Amino acid sequence: MTVTPPTVAAEEPRRAYRRFRSIKGRETWAGLGMIAPAGVLLVLFLVIPVILAFALSFTNARLISPNPPRFVGFDNFIRAFTADPVFVQSVGNTAVFALVVVPVQAALGLLLAVLVNRRMRGVTAFRVIFFIPVVTSIVVVSILWKFMYQKDGLINAMFDALTFGAWSNVDWLNDPKTALGAIIVLSIWQAVGFHMIIWLAGLQTIPEELYEAAKMDGASPWRQFTNVTWPGLRPTMVFVLVTITIAALGLFVQVDVMTQGGPVNSTSTIVFHAVRKGYEQQEIGYAAAISLIFFVAVLAIALIQRRLTREKD
Template identity: 60%
Template sequence: MTSTTKTPVATNKRTAEQRHENAVGWGMLLPASLLLLLFIGIPVLLAFGLAFTNARTISPNPTRFIGFENFTRLFSDPTFWFALRNVAVFAVVVVPVQAGLGLLLAVLINKQVRSSVFFRTVYFLPVVTSMVVVSLLWMFIYQNDGMLNQVMSKLTFGHWQAVDWLNDPRTAMGAIIVMSIWQAVGQHMLIWLSGLQTIPGELYEAAELDGCSAWEQFKNVTWPGLRSTRNMILITITIAAMSLFTQINVMTQGGPRDATTTVVFEAVRSGFQQQEMGYASAITLVFFCIIMVITAIQRYLTREK
């Protein structure tokens, strides 16, 4: 009879190997953990603390605790509610449209055709272009004598009245929305495409044998197979939409008449232009709580049932 009992030497060797593996794992995790602590953890804690003070960037007066005065001022500030409304409108439009267009493009180029790689590159090109560069490009497009007005004039045989898209409160946010969807739809197209390629082809073959139409295949095979991808895209687009800043900072500076002011832009303007770091921290803290609530609701609604 062969004994299967481990000797103390073998046990000690295995324990030493496990300790070595754990040490290697913690060593590889340490740099990322330090970066997260330095650029996320500490700023969040500082923002939480400064939100209850009258801290200013440059001031001869010492920082002092003022309780909830910043929050009282914030909730009575019409600019904050304008910014929150603008962000809500932006998110309500961008999230479904951007996700839907990305899915449509992904389905169209998912077929193994010769030009699919070319179209993937073309659609993804705006994503790898700097948002500042994209914003400057679209500023020229939206000008009175820009390409958009010129094209509309040609199509209407000169009857089109030029619109100053970014300086009209009725069109400024719409112009930002169109540009933002164009810029980021390629990124979500690739995410949808990766999800589509994980669905087994046998399911489509079985559906074809059952006589399912293309729409029935999408509804019963494709859409259920994209559940995890769908949830991730929904959350990432929502967070990105709520954090709208760069386009506003480059193209409109929150104008005209606060028509494009967003919460993040208002926080940056209060903290760095008006030098009210305490008030800016209060804005970011409230906005952080709003995003957490929205994300929690999305997670609850899209949970596996």
């Protein structure tokens, strides 16, 4: 019988532990090497710009100026709410846009998802048709709708035919009463297909057995929707509401392409006003302050939405 010396027996756990540390170390370095490119890009294009924007928001920095930036404290923030009526109007326009777009777009997306979730011939074609505006460039869509909104465009021609000439020649994008509404209609039409797909994915996660049980209990289609479909869509609903809200608050491209904030600033938004101040008027410090206000507002709204829609015990 061979007896292992005590020193050799004590060395075996140590060697196993060193091998384990060596393997873990190689895995750690391999993982760090894989995430390094993405990490560098995030730092360069996200972290550093956010830090610079935060620092610039407390200065009077300008893009082209012989004078160095000077620390002005909270003057930019005070100016935004007290001495800049265009910013206040932009906040109101953005709020109106979000309050209309978020519920309407979410409801229409859910309605379309319910309709295309049926097993019938040609339903795939309808899904593709509804989703085509989403994959089309928003710049191209805005240019096309700008032509449609002209006095002699397709929209007025359609209303002229439907009302027998009683309602036509409306200057949609040059009238302060209709310009923002015209952009709202365009935005809902362009993005509703994306949220239809999200709702559809949520619908297809609900087990079919629940609907069969509801039918056996004599539940009507509306009762099936309220007692089976809607509770099953709660996580999807949270995601849809948050994404629509963030996109609505960040409205910029449609305004930049179609109206340039006019007429009379009736379509100016927070993001558009920040870009105009920063690049057209070269007040980069003030634009950074507006961007910081926008970031805090979006974060607060998203957290409130998440709290109101959270699962309750």
